[in-house]
Amino acid sequence: MIVDLRTYTMVPGRLNAFLELYEREGLPIQKRHLGNLIGYFVTETGTHNQVVHLWGYDSAADRERRRTAMEQDPEWIAYRKKSAEAGNVQHQCNKLLRSTSFSPL
Numbered sequence: 001m002i003v004d005l006r007t008y009t010m011v012p013g014r015l016n017a018f019l020e021l022y023e024r025e026g027l028p029i030q031k032r033h034l035g036n037l038i039g040y041f042v043t044e045t046g047t048h049n050q051v052v053h054l055w056g057y058d059s060a061a062d063r064e065r066r067r068t069a070m071e072q073d074p075e076w077i078a079y080r081k082k083s084a085e086a087g088n089v090q091h092q093c094n095k096l097l098r099s100t101s102f103s104p105l
Helices: 015-034 060-071 074-086
Strands: 002-010 036-042 050-057 089-098
Touching (some): 002 015, 015 036, 015 050, 060 074
Antiparallel strands (some): 002 050, 036 050
């Protein structure tokens, strides 16, 4: 299993605006294309104003195929434009994680 760990740092004061727009417009599109949402979180301690989400894939090739299809979806393109114009996100960090032989996932 491959897990795509994504951390987004929001402009202070913009976290709720990001979450509302994403839940309403972005999440349904991602669920349709990406499928396996493992979890979606906000930070309580440490660095504030962060959203962390994890998506599971069978392999790196599965991830690439699904993300490529999503990036070509006109609804996703429109959502990304609207999200960028809202100016909520300050920084993004992505990591691909490979499960160990003893991982429960």
